């Protein structure tokens with residue numbers, strides 16, 4: 001360990017179980033010397049195992065539905081009180097499509113579901129930053145990160161309306177990141193992660209085929225949840241102070257590939 005986050009304070013959204021990317025970020029942040037508050041939607045707290053993680057990392061849990069500005073306001077007020085000052089880092093690790101859950105096709109969604117998924121997966125990031133910005137709750141040179149997927153740029157049919165939600169999320173990172181940088185010297189970035197076997201990931205139809213295709217296409221192979229956590233820690237550290245408004249691919253090289261030998265093997269007739 002490198003003490004990269006010694007003395008830093010933050011909020012980590014979205015740890016549901018030990019497979020969650022946010023769970024790994026919390027474990028790594030703790031190892032690097034950070035203090036933080038854990039949060040998730042009240043319903044997820046009832047189902048999940050967050051208290052186990054809280055105990056392990058010495059963190060307190062504050063429930064918040066990330067679509068509720070009221071909940072987010074309470075979260076930021078309590079977190080700064082518990083941690084004894086402003087925040088240095090925030091992780092937004094939240095995604096959910098009701099259309100995907102209910103098996104609705106992209107070409108025939110239920111638009112109430114579309115709106116709900118958009119609010120949870122994308123607008124919640126705007127709401128979170130709105131509260132942090134207007135309450136002046138971030139320290140200078142702080143860092144805010146959200147997680148995204150390459151379906152924001154390229155077509156992955158089974159990713160459904162989450163593709164549109166991720167495009168919106170990445171745009172919010174740039175737009176809000178401008179104001180946060182200009183006014184508070186806070187950086188805002190998204191990490192575009194490989195397919196990863198978590199509850200949210202495995203909800204995508206055909207996930208097993210999808211993950212092994214990405215593995216064969218990527219020269220370094222798929223990035224794991226733990227590797228994503230390591231990368232996130234660098235973005236929270238003082239070593240990346242001038243990186244902002246970026247969508248950063250953390251995918252073993254997948255995003256720049258056309259085809260790989262391993263994939264070609266399936267199509268060459270001897």
Ligand SMILES: NC(=O)c1ccc[n+]([C@@H]2O[C@H](COP(=O)([O-])OP(=O)(O)OC[C@H]3O[C@@H](n4cnc5c(N)ncnc54)[C@H](O)[C@@H]3O)[C@@H](O)[C@H]2O)c1
Nearest residue numbers: 014016020021044066094095147148195196198199200201
């Ligand atoms: N797993 C993948 O393949 C993959 C790939 C790229 C990006 N991502 C992104 O990583 C992030 C984390 O997902 P994960 O893969 O760790 O899965 P996960 O299911 O462990 O995490 C998703 C989290 O979102 C939370 N959430 C849902 N609705 C909420 C609400 N209203 N308020 C607050 N929290 C809410 C859930 O409770 C859960 O903890 C998501 O943004 C996801 O889209 C995942």
